[in-house]
Amino acid sequence: MTFSVWLTIAPLLLLLSLGPGPNNFTAMHNGIQVGATKAVIAVVGRNLAFSILMLVSALGLGAIIVSSEFWFGVVKWFGVAYLFYVGIKTWRSAAVVLEEHENEEGAKAKKGHFTRMRQEFLVAIGNPKAVLLFTAIFPQMLDLNQPVSMQFFWMGLTFCITEFIAAYIYAMSGKQIRRLIRSTKGMRNLNRSMGSIFVMASGFLAMATRA
Template identity: 65%
Template sequence: MSWSLWVAITPFLFLLALSPGPNNFTAMYNGMQSGSMSAVVAAIGRNLAFSILMLVSALGLGAIIVSSVFWFGVVKWLGVVYLLYIGVKTWRSAPIALDEHESENKSIALSGHYLRGRQEFLIAISNPKAILIFTAIFPQLLDLTLPVTPQFIVIGVTFIMAEFFAAYIYAVSGNTIRRLIKSQAGLNRLNKGMGSLFVFASMLLASSSRS
């Protein structure tokens, strides 16, 4: 891939990564709960899932999933159910004071990173829209006069970098919002607001189609 082409498509990939969606909502919520850097570490989970989906798309299996009503539906409804579960769980979670939560995180940091990363992974791997991006959009960014595989790798690595950047931006905004809210009532409304976002994301995914 030429340097000029990479410079041209990189802003598009970053804008794509920054678009609102389930994983970015998750990064925002993780930023509220455990800080921006913890949320960025958790984004390893989504990028592992995206790497798998990119490999699936490169092997041609992504096209099969996109074109198959059955398999597209299976992936989609798994994602819908999981997002709905996260939304209800977040809505019902008890508000915890920020200083209390930071103290708690010091003792369970390792397990917390794993759980948040696993959540990011499951949300990303069960989103058929990601397969659509890698199957339908990425090939349009390739220069077909050059070898395809190295270009696909460069685009994939750039997209993963963009996803880490997006996770950081959303996590910082979430952490900022959390620090501005001190009362228990405010924290409770914050949990319900984020829970509603996840439920809304599940509704959007449920209404999605292969087109």
């Protein structure tokens, strides 16, 4: 994977990492409770789960990607549809305020790095959307003229790094975001903004080719 290609892929992976979801809300909650540094350390658990899911996905993707133009198109449009679906669902999702999320996850973050890592791991490994992400989005970033395994490695490593960045942003901004989404209107505006971004990302992927 060339550096220029990586520069194109990295922003999209960062965008995907920044999307609101269970793990990022967990990082935000941990940031509020124990600070950004401890919240980011806990992301080791999240990335361990994602690494397992990426490995499982990669083992069966190579043959699909190189088999034919048809199957590349199938995977490509599945990815476009998935991002579009996420965008629409995020836009239309119920305006759930932060306090309700905290009631589901527990009112207080548990003490200890290992406990928070385990929490992040369980949230990530139990999210089926992660599998869809790695099987539907990653293939469209591959250059079939280069070794597929190394490209998966670098994309996976980059994705793990962007997860740390996303967690840091959510953890550092926890108190500000909390004030923003304390009201139903604030959460609705956040959902609509992120939903629009995902829909635009689906349009970007729709233009992708194998070349």
